Amino acid sequence: MTKTSKKEKTKDQYRELLIGCGTRREKIIQLKDKTEWHNLTTLDIMESHNPDVVWDLNNLPLPFKDNYFDEIHAYEVLEHCGQQGDYKFFFNQFSDFWRILKPKGVICITVPAKASMWVWGDPGHTRVIAEETVAFLSQKIYDQVGDSPITDYREIYKADFEAIYVRTNYEIQQLHLVLEAIKKRKPNVRNTRKTKRS
Numbered sequence: 001m002t003k004t005s006k007k008e009k010t011k012d013q014y015r016e017l018l019i020g021c022g023t024r025r026e027k028i029i030q031l032k033d034k035t036e037w038h039n040l041t042t043l044d045i046m047e048s049h050n051p052d053v054v055w056d057l058n059n060l061p062l063p064f065k066d067n068y069f070d071e072i073h074a075y076e077v078l079e080h081c082g083q084q085g086d087y088k089f090f091f092n093q094f095s096d097f098w099r100i101l102k103p104k105g106v107i108c109i110t111v112p113a114k115a116s117m118w119v120w121g122d123p124g125h126t127r128v129i130a131e132e133t134v135a136f137l138s139q140k141i142y143d144q145v146g147d148s149p150i151t152d153y154r155e156i157y158k159a160d161f162e163a164i165y166v167r168t169n170y171e172i173q174q175l176h177l178v179l180e181a182i183k184k185r186k187p188n189v190r191n192t193r194k195t196k197r198s
């Protein structure tokens with residue numbers, strides 16, 4: 001009997017989820033050494049695409065355990081979910097992605113850029129996710145509350161993502177995002193000082 005090496009074991013436990021997979025299984029956003037899928041689960045609302053899980057992403061929570069995936073990939077699907085202005089769904093959806101991601105797990109997203117002719121051209125698109133929208137997913141931004149007119153969503157949003165890659169590919173008018181799930185944030189220096197003074 002051969003012993004399983006630590007490296008192989010780690011590879012086995014590495015899990016990835018591709019949502020709104022459609023007919024494609026290509027890994028479009030790749031992290032460093034993670035060019036291939038590891039233990040991939042696919043999900044789509046359409047059974048005809050043969051996903052592992054047939055599920056409507058508007059139906060939350062998603063049917064996965066907490067802290068389960070290392071990577072979630074969502075290519076050209078999040079603009080089909082929720083409704084523009086439905087901030088409760090927006091934050092609920094990202095909170096659920098955060099729930100099923102392991103600490104430091106990532107969600108890799110492509111959506112049509114604001115200037116894309118498809119952003120509202122596709123009749124199935126129900127919202128736009130812009131670079132600016134993504135800023136609201138980090139708890140750090142709420143340090144500005146009181147100093148700027150930023151909307152405070154902390155009553156309904158407790159998850160936390162750090163944007164580690166945000167880039168618009170202007171040739172194809174697509175926004176590419178990689179957001180890391182932060183489950184233990186180091187105390188903020190600014191807040192710490194405030195606490196010490198009070």
Ligand SMILES: C[S@@+](CC[C@H](N)C(=O)[O-])C[C@H]1O[C@@H](n2cnc3c(N)ncnc32)[C@H](O)[C@@H]1O
Nearest residue numbers: 020021022024044045046056057075076077080
């Ligand atoms: C524009 S296609 C993109 C397909 C694939 N990701 C790609 O990049 O080629 C959008 C995909 O999302 C799926 N989809 C749309 N709304 C969905 C929902 N509410 N829940 C799950 N999948 C959904 C569609 O069935 C379709 O396969």
